Amino acid sequence: MRSLPALRILPALRALRAVPALRALLRVLLCATLPVLVAACATGPSLEDRGRVTAPPGDSRHLTIGSAGFTESDLLARMYSLLLEHAGYRTKVISVSNREIYEPALESGQIDVVPEYAATFADWLNARTHGPGAPIVGSPDLRATVRALRSLAEPRGLTVLDPGRAVDQNAFAVTGEFARAHHLRTLSDLGRSGIPVRLAAGDECVRRPYCAPGLEKTYGIRISGIDPKGVGTTQAKQAVRSGRDQLVLTTTTDATLDEFGLVILEDDKHLQNADYIVPVVNRSRAGGPAVTKALGRLNTVLTTQDLARLNERVDSWRRLPEDVARQYLRSKGLLPE
Incomplete structure (x- = not known):
């Protein structure tokens, strides 16, 4: 059915406001026929621009x-x-x-x-x-x-x-055997060794300043690739234990490193901030x-x-x-x- 022009329905809508049972209908009609009021019908927060929040703190249950x-x-x-x-x-x-x-x-x-x-x-x-x-x-x-x-x-x-x-802080670990074989105690030691390492970490590690880019820039570590197995996951640590990868991104609160035969290399140049x-x-x-x-x-x-x-x-x-x-x-x- 063809809708009436907005100006013709306004008197009718004013009359509807006096009828309690039809007040909800008024809101629907206004939103459907008066585009200038659509924004007023919306709910939720608004931003005047990216720099200023206008919505008050909310409390969704x-x-x-x-x-x-x-x-x-x-x-x-x-x-x-x-x-x-x-x-x-x-x-x-x-x-x-x-x-x-x-x-x-x-x-x-x-x-x-x-x-x-x-x-x-x-x-x-x-x-x-x-x-x-x-x-x-x-x-x-x-x-x-x-x-x-x-x-x-x-x-x-x-x-x-x-x-x-x-x-918590990010930490990087290798197998104890790998550390002993190459005389590694710190991340600086790994950088000086020149050994290319494949890093088990999250896929975002390639962009994070405290992950692959930081290891390369701060320590001169040669990252041959990122194996996207997550941060400190069982799969990531197993990949290093098996030799598929040589270095794993974990955290200083990881309590399972001993189970995988892994040791943390000291962050001797303080790449990581206290998080x-x-x-x-x-x-x-x-x-x-x-x-x-x-x-x-x-x-x-x-x-x-x-x-x-x-x-x-x-x-x-x-x-x-x-x-x-x-x-x-x-x-x-x-x-x-």
């Missing part, structure tokens, strides 16, 4: 927590989920192994909360905002790093909550005080040593991350028995 797909991130995501459920939220956890995918999803609200690493995320956002040649903003100074991170995150509609006590664990949330959906309070409870108890032990229970004892997370939170009085 259904939240999606993102994990980066490795053990430690899975554990943190599960702890966030359990703490938020205890605070009255409904949650689900999804795994997205690539920051280039999950960060845009965090901005758009497809993901609401992620556990991040302050220095690494600050540098990643800085490169995305200002280009790959932008100066590094992450540093061993936690306050300066978080300040820089917040200035980069806020224009994107993201809120960086307070960091906790636990800190404190920090929750990052979508401001329009999870930026309210209740989420901040729920996640902040973890900051008071979780230490680096705790995190290493939790990683071990998943990686060595083959426990499920959700079970390990729940047991830990109960042991600290953050969840009821």
Whole structure:
């Protein structure tokens, strides 16, 4: 049926406003026939531009927590989920192994909360905002790093909550046999050896300043290729143990290196910054005080040593991350028995 011109239906719409049962119909008709009002019918946050967030902090009761797909991130995501459920939220956890995918999803609200690493995320956002040649903003100074991170995150509609006590760093390991054969103790030793190495890591390692580019620039290490098996995964460590790869990207909280006969090469030129664990949330959906309070409870108890032990229970004892997370939170009085 042909629609009436907007000006002819306005008197009728004014009359409908007086009838309570038909008020909902008024909104539908306005949105369908008056294009200038369509924007007013939409819901959700808005950005006047990329530099200024206009939406107030939101408090959606259904939240999606993102994990980066490795053990430690899975554990943190599960702890966030359990703490938020205890605070009255409904949650689900999804795994997205690539920051280039999950960060845009965090901005758009497809993901609401992620556990991040302050220095690494600050540098990643800085490169995305200002280009790959932008100066590094992450540093061993936690306050300066978080300040820089917040200035980069806020224009994107993201809120960086307070960091906790636990800190992690990237680390690179080889087999003990390989280290002994080539007299390797530090990453500088590996660079001086001139031995080309295939690196088991995440596929994004080829672009990250603290991964392959940093190893090549800072240490002169010859990276012959990236084997995209993830950060510190069982598959990545098995690839090095078997000789398929020679170097693996893991973390300083990896408690399973001995099982694979691996040893960490010392980062003697301090390529890596201290990465404190920090929750990052979508401001329009999870930026309210209740989420901040729920996640902040973890900051008071979780230490680096705790995190290493939790990683071990998943990686060595083959426990499920959700079970390990729940047991830990109960042991600290953050969840009821």
